[in-house]
Amino acid sequence: xxxxxxxxxxxxxxxxxxxxxxxxxxxxxxxxxxxxxxxxxxxxxxxxxxxxxxxxxxxxxxxxxxxxxxxxxxxxxxxxxxxxxxxxxxxxxxxxxxxxxxxxxxxxxxxxxxxxxxxxxxxxxxxxxxxxxxxxxxxxxxxxxxxxxxxxxxxxxxxxxxxxxxxxxxxxxxxxxxxxxxxxxxxxxxxxxxxxxxxxxxxxxxxxxxxxxxxxxxxxxxxxxxxxxxxxxxxxxxxxxxxxxxxxxxxxxxxxxxxxxxxxxxxxxxxxxxxxxxxxxxxxxxxxxxxxxxxxxxxxxxxxxxxxxxxxxxxxxxxxxxxxxxxxxxxxxxxxxxxxxxxxxxxxxxx
Numbered sequence: 001x002x003x004x005x006x007x008x009x010x011x012x013x014x015x016x017x018x019x020x021x022x023x024x025x026x027x028x029x030x031x032x033x034x035x036x037x038x039x040x041x042x043x044x045x046x047x048x049x050x051x052x053x054x055x056x057x058x059x060x061x062x063x064x065x066x067x068x069x070x071x072x073x074x075x076x077x078x079x080x081x082x083x084x085x086x087x088x089x090x091x092x093x094x095x096x097x098x099x100x101x102x103x104x105x106x107x108x109x110x111x112x113x114x115x116x117x118x119x120x121x122x123x124x125x126x127x128x129x130x131x132x133x134x135x136x137x138x139x140x141x142x143x144x145x146x147x148x149x150x151x152x153x154x155x156x157x158x159x160x161x162x163x164x165x166x167x168x169x170x171x172x173x174x175x176x177x178x179x180x181x182x183x184x185x186x187x188x189x190x191x192x193x194x195x196x197x198x199x200x201x202x203x204x205x206x207x208x209x210x211x212x213x214x215x216x217x218x219x220x221x222x223x224x225x226x227x228x229x230x231x232x233x234x235x236x237x238x239x240x241x242x243x244x245x246x247x248x249x250x251x252x253x254x255x256x257x258x259x260x261x262x263x264x265x266x267x268x269x270x271x272x273x274x275x276x277x278x279x280x281x282x283x284x285x286x287x288x289x290x291x292x293x294x295x296x297x298x299x300x301x302x303x304x305x306x307x308x309x310x311x312x313x314x315x316x317x318x319x320x321x322x323x324x325x326x327x328x329x330x331x332x333x334x335x336x337x338x339x340x341x342x343x344x345x346x347x348x349x350x351x
Contacts, residue, residue, distance in 0.1 A: 014075035015213035018065070021221075022058025024048050024094070028065050028087070032077045044090040052094075054101035055324075059094055060221035060228060064154075066091040067231040071158060072212060095232055102229070106316045113308040115245075115301065118315045119293055122252045132326045133260035135333070142268050146206055147339050148329065150215045151223040156199035156277075157212050158227070160185035165234030166243045170296075171303065177295035178244075181251070181288045198277045205273035218340045222328045226321045233314060241300070241307035245314025248297055251288040258282045 017033060020026035027044055052059040068074065069082040081087060112118065129138075136145055160182055170178060187193030200210035209215070233243035258281040265275045301308055332339035 014073045014077065015068070015211070015216065017074050017077070018061065018216045020058075021061045022052065022056075024052055024058045024090075025062040025065065028062045028090070031087070032065070032074065032081060043086055046090065046093045049090070049093040049097055052097070054094075054097040055105075055221060055225055057221045059097065060224045063091065063094050063098065063228045063232075064216070064224050066094070067228060067235070068213070070231070070235065071161060095236075098225075098228065098232065102317045102320065103313075105320045106313070112312045112316075115297060115308050115311050115315075118312050119248065119252065119297075122249060122315070122319075125256060130330075131257070131260075132329050133257045133264070135330060137260040137264040137267070140264055140268070140333075142270075144333050145264065145268060145270070146208060147344070149203060149206055149208060150340060150344065151219055151325070151329070153199070153203060153208075153215050154213065154219050154223060155227050155230075157196050157210075159195045159199070161196075162227075162230035162234040163243065163247050166240050166247075169237050169240040170244075170300065173299035174244075174296045174303070177291050177299070178247075181247075181291055181296075184284055184288065193280075195277075195280070198273075198280060201273045202277040205271035218342065218344065220328070220339075220341050222321075222325050226318070226325065229317060229321055239310065239314075241304075241310030242314035242317065244292070244296060244300060245311035246318045247314075248289070248292040248311075249315040249318040251292050255282050255286045255289070 017029055018025075020029050027048070031044075049059070065074075066087060069077070069079075069087075073079060073082075132148065136148065140148075163178070163185075164182060167175060167179060167182070183189075185195050187195070187197070191197065203210040230243070230246060233239045233246055258278040261278045262275050262282070265278065297311060301311070329339045338344075
């Protein structure tokens with residue numbers, strides 16, 4: 001029997017190319033927009049990378065566009081750009097700048113190999129309750145919640161995809177256990193339960209577009225960087241430990257945050273589809289936490305103990321970028337300003 005497509009699924013189509021945010025992204029987007037294949041092989045000016053803020057709008061958008069060529073691509077862009085040597089050379093220069101910024105941003109410059117210590121720290125809930133999910137639970141408005149959804153759409157509509165890159169780079173129990181977690185993330189064989197689809201359903205229920213990368217132009221660099229970090233770790237075999245560390249950090253912190261988000265949505269009278277995305281993560285990610293910590297990381301480090309510092313780096317880099325995003329969101333909302341690059345087309349505050 002041939003499976004029938006889900007009538008509620010978002011049609012498969014490449015996203016539209018975004019607007020440039022500076023010379024780096026303008027060069028990348030200008031090349032991709034060329035109608036003729038002669039643009040492939042274009043030599044990019046690497047000097048622009050050295051003068052760009054590694055966490056700023058221009059470089060983060062340029063990286064995001066380069067990475068997307070390895071996922072679903074863009075409407076009207078030739079698939080051969082994925083492996084264009086000159087574009088990869090430019091991406092490599094941007095990645096080196098980004099990685100250096102992550103290492104500088106981590107307290108003490110990183111370098112620790114205490115995996116158990118950094119994972120234990122993630123289990124300690126802050127006593128001040130000053131996180132984004134705490135704020136949304138206790139004080140957030142519906143327009144702020146919808147802004148949060150827009151920010152997270154860049155992440156959650158490809159939620160488990162970057163982690164899949166690490167599967168062929170693992171062996172034994174680590175591989176089997178990570179695949180088991182990914183199986184849950186991808187809906188346990190049911191398309192309508194794929195977590196990315198659940199977030200698309202959430203967006204539609206919140207009267208937002210469920211389209212893949214639909215809000216790319218609205219989300220600032222601080223929201224793109226965590227997703228770019230996942231792609232960076234996933235696309236480089238030498239950073240496999242960092243990707244596993246990131247995955248563990250995400251799973252360990254999700255369940256408590258999801259509980260707060262569900263409480264926030266209940267208080268705001270949100271549609272059931274909005275709440276379901278978070279309730280689905282509460283129990284699942286509590287289990288995933290243990291699997292990643294003991295079966296994936298435990299077996300990986302038993303085989304390759306030299307990767308301990310990379311695992312710690314992945315955990316710490318995740319915390320660094322998530323803290324920057326939280327500071328941006330809460331700071332904008334405290335001033336009663338949009339946290340997006342510009343106001344959404346619909347009046348968020350009117351809903």
